[in-house]
Amino acid sequence: MSQALTLARPYARAAFSLAKDAGRLPQWSALLGFAAQAASVPEANAALGHPLAKAGDLVELLLPPGDSDPNFRQFLVVLADNRRLPLLPEIAGLFDQLRAEAERVVKATVTSAQPLDESELEKLRASLRKRFGQDVELSTAVDAGLIGGAVIDTGDVVIDGSLRTKLARLGAALAN
Helix, strand or coil: CHHHHHHHHHHHHHHHHHHHHHCCHHHHHHHHHHHHHHHHCHHHHHHHCCCCCCHHHHHHHHCCCCCCCHHHHHHHHHHHHCCCHHHHHHHHHHHHHHHHHHCCEEEEEEEECCCCCHHHHHHHHHHHHHHHCCEEEEEEEECHHHCCCEEEECCCCEEECCHHHHHHHHHHHHHC
């Protein structure tokens, strides 16, 4: 995995630079997301690594219907010529990280024992905005195994306020 990330990083930076210069960060994010999903399909992934596959055919396989961005098409051609199309999922992930940093947005996943209502999410968003000094984009998940509370994962920072973790800490303290 780390080797794939190492190989993908310069391509993600190049894609980010091209998209930023053209003022098309959201569009490229969507295009890369589509191409990454297409590349992740087992049959497509097998074709991407096949030595007899033609670069032009592979590029057409990874373009969304109606794509009209010639720079993105050329980017895929460069990836195909260098046999790097299987790295598209990593490239897309790194691109989205670069975009979030440039747009000063922290992406956080809130996993709670019960679904959170919009007012709770807004309070949480405001607290996280204050803590990180950036806008916060929240996604939610439910895990009844947490018993209560929530776990907030921003990728770099994890805030675990779940009852399950608190009970585990208490149990460990009592065992000593």
